[in-house]
Amino acid sequence: MNWPTDLRESALAATAAALTLAAPQAQAADAVAPGGVVYVDGGVAQSLTGAPGNPEAGKAIISTAALGNCVACHQISALPEVDFQGNVGPSLDGVADRYDEAHLRGLVANAKQTFPDTVMPAFYKTEGFIRPGEGYTGKAPTGELSPVLDAEQIENVVAYLLTLR
Amino acid sequence: MTSTHLAAAMLALTLAGTAPAQADPIDATEIVINDGEIALPTRAPAPAYLEGVLPEVRSGWLYRDEATRAMQMDDFENPGMVFADLGLDSWETPDGTQGKSCADCHNGIDSMKGLRAAMPRMNAAGDNLWSMENFINDCRVNRMGAEEWGWNSAPMKNMTAAISLQSRGMPVDVAIDGPAAAWWERGREMYYTRFGQLELACANCHEENSGKNIRADHLSQGQINGFPTYRLKDAGMVSSHQRFVGCVRDTRGETFKAGSDEFRALELYVASRGMGLPVEGVAVRH
Numbered sequence: 020m021n022w023p024t025d026l027r028e029s030a031l032a033a034t035a036a037a038l039t040l041a042a043p044q045a046q047a048a049d050a051v052a053p054g055g056v057v058y059v060d061g062g063v064a065q066s067l068t069g070a071p072g073n074p075e076a077g078k079a080i081i082s083t084a085a086l087g088n089c090v091a092c093h094q095i096s097a098l099p100e101v102d103f104q105g106n107v108g109p110s111l112d113g114v115a116d117r118y119d120e121a122h123l124r125g126l127v128a129n130a131k132q133t134f135p136d137t138v139m140p141a142f143y144k145t146e147g148f149i150r151p152g153e154g155y156t157g158k159a160p161t162g163e164l165s166p167v168l169d170a171e172q173i174e175n176v177v178a179y180l181l182t183l184r
Numbered sequence: 185m186t187s188t189h190l191a192a193a194m195l196a197l198t199l200a201g202t203a204p205a206q207a208d209p210i211d212a213t214e215i216v217i218n219d220g221e222i223a224l225p226t227r228a229p230a231p232a233y234l235e236g237v238l239p240e241v242r243s244g245w246l247y248r249d250e251a252t253r254a255m256q257m258d259d260f261e262n263p264g265m266v267f268a269d270l271g272l273d274s275w276e277t278p279d280g281t282q283g284k285s286c287a288d289c290h291n292g293i294d295s296m297k298g299l300r301a302a303m304p305r306m307n308a309a310g311d312n313l314w315s316m317e318n319f320i321n322d323c324r325v326n327r328m329g330a331e332e333w334g335w336n337s338a339p340m341k342n343m344t345a346a347i348s349l350q351s352r353g354m355p356v357d358v359a360i361d362g363p364a365a366a367w368w369e370r371g372r373e374m375y376y377t378r379f380g381q382l383e384l385a386c387a388n389c390h391e392e393n394s395g396k397n398i399r400a401d402h403l404s405q406g407q408i409n410g411f412p413t414y415r416l417k418d419a420g421m422v423s424s425h426q427r428f429v430g431c432v433r434d435t436r437g438e439t440f441k442a443g444s445d446e447f448r449a450l451e452l453y454v455a456s457r458g459m460g461l462p463v464e465g466v467a468v469r470h
Contacts, residue, residue: 084399091399103400107393131383138392140382150438151381157433164381167436 050170053128053145061133062121067143067170077179080172087142087168087176097183108139115184124177127168142167142176209246209395209404210253215464217257224353228460237391241458244404247395248469252416256468264345264414264466267338267421271346274339280330289327293350300351300463304452306363313367313448316344317423335443341421345412348465355462356409358455371453374446380437386454407458408451410467417470424451 051067066072080087082101090098092107118126125132128143145164153160168176215224226243234241245253255261275286275293290296304315307322314322317335320343324330333340360368375386389398390406397403411424425442428450432439440446 088399103397105397105399107389107396107398107403138384138388140384144381148381148383148437149377150379150432152433152436152438155433155436157429157437157439159438167381 053143053166056128056143058125058129058132059121061130062119062125063128064121066174067124067128068174070174072171072174072176072178074175074178074182076172077175077177080168080176081179086172089176092139095183111180111183113183115181120177120181123180124173127173127176127180140167143170143173209242212246215243215245215253215256218259222353224462224464226461228355228458231456231459234457238394238405238457241407241461242394242405243461243464243467244407244410244469245464245467247402247404252468252470255414256464262414262466262468264412264421264468267342267414268345268349268466271339271342271344274343275346280324280328282327282329284328286323289323293346296347297350298354300348300465301354301357302359303455304448305359310363313364313445313452315425315443315448315451316347317443318448320344320347336423336426338421341412341423344423345421345466348412348463351463352465353462355460356455356458358452358459360452360456364452367449367452368456370446371449371451371456374450375453378435379432380435382435382437384435386431386450405457406454407461408454409458409461410464410469412465413467413469415469421466424454 049069051065056063056067057065078098081089081095082098084091089095089111090101090104092105094104094106094110094112095101096110096112098104114123122133126139129141130137130139131141143166145166148164151160151164152158212226215226216222217224224243226246228241230238230240245256255263259265272293278285278288286293299319300316304313304318306312307314307318312318317333317340320340321332325332333343358364378385378388386406389403394403394405408424408427411427412421414420415422415427423442425447428447429439429442
């Protein structure tokens with residue numbers, strides 16, 4: 020499993036998180052908050068957690084519907100076991116040859132910093148939305164929004180994408 | 185049928201060569217129902233306000249898999265027909281303090297022929313845009329002395345299915361001028377507004393990317409000429425507003441309510457994007 024450390028300790032919390040789909044994930048204490056991310060030409064140079072990500076955990080996030088579900092829109096030939104890969108976005112085959120680490124991080128965190136009109140949702144953004152909801156409940160949010168993926172998850176996804184050469 | 189088989193064969197070839205994603209919609213020009221008794225065109229020229237936006241307007245049936253398409257091609261296989269039959273029963277059943285049924289005033293349900301094709305439209309007073317559900321509830325409350333039905337309640341969807349069936353094959357022809365123009369404009373604005381934390385507008389999926397796949401979902405043009413539709417995923421009838429709620433929810437957004445001003449405006453705009461397509465009521469989708 021690829022739950023953040025504090026959730027991993029609690030099977031109950033993990034179950035609750037699974038029930039609410041991409042539930043608010045606790046942030047690592049030293050993570051850069053979504054509002055504090057510095058984009059330069061769409062890229063983000065610094066690791067959001069200050070540490071390298073785990074590509075294996077990233078692979079699970081990419082292919083899990085309740086997490087990143089990147090394969091909903093992107094095809095990845097290295098994951099033949101993942102069914103029904105979508106084609107709304109470009110294939111991610113060789114993506115690490117096209118973008119460096121900083122730019123991959125920026126694209127996952129908020130692709131609109133690179134492509135202003137892109138369909139791609141921002142995975143590490145918590146403000147500036149029109150009628151955001153409480154996860155996928157359809158209801159108004161009850162508190163501050165959590166990003167779709169937390170800092171550690173973003174780094175794990177970036178670490179996996181860097182293997183796609 | 186030959187063209188359908190050919191299209192299916194071509195699709196199979198396409199699938200064999202690539203990822204499981206389906207590419208474009210199938211090539212059929214008609215939904216042939218009951219071995220030729222009814223033929224519903226699947227395509228119509230894009231209306232003037234969609235020129236340069238969509239090459240033509242297409243039924244969502246073209247985007248569904250073969251098994252789902254087949255269910256709509258036979259009224260005995262179409263699960264939605266059971267609900268239309270229940271609606272027909274209730275058409276003839278008295279309700280409310282006046283002891284009247286729909287049939288007492290409107291005679292046979294075939295008197296409703298054409299209504300579905302023009303929905304939603306301005307009410308008689310000309311001060312509000314009404315969906316079929318509003319007209320039904322107006323009758324129930326003001327003429328029958330009966331209680332309103334919930335927008336997505338079973339009796340309401342049964343009734344809208346039965347009434348829609350009377351217009352099967354008639355081209356969608358909604359008024360978007362006069363007092364409806366402001367509603368249409370409001371609906372158009374909603375269609376292009378990127379709602380929710382995922383910042384997705386109707387247009388992002390159903391205009392920019394129709395024909396492509398989001399995971400196993402083959403994106404159609406989001407036409408509503410088949411509504412109310414039998415949706416396999418829900419194992420029941422689904423109203424267009426019910427689907428709007430689901431779509432906005434899936435943007436990680438706060439939805440509007442079924443029957444709200446916003447969704448009636450959106451219903452008018454989306455209906456107008458299918459101008460010329462036949463009323464399919466009741467369609468089968470998944």
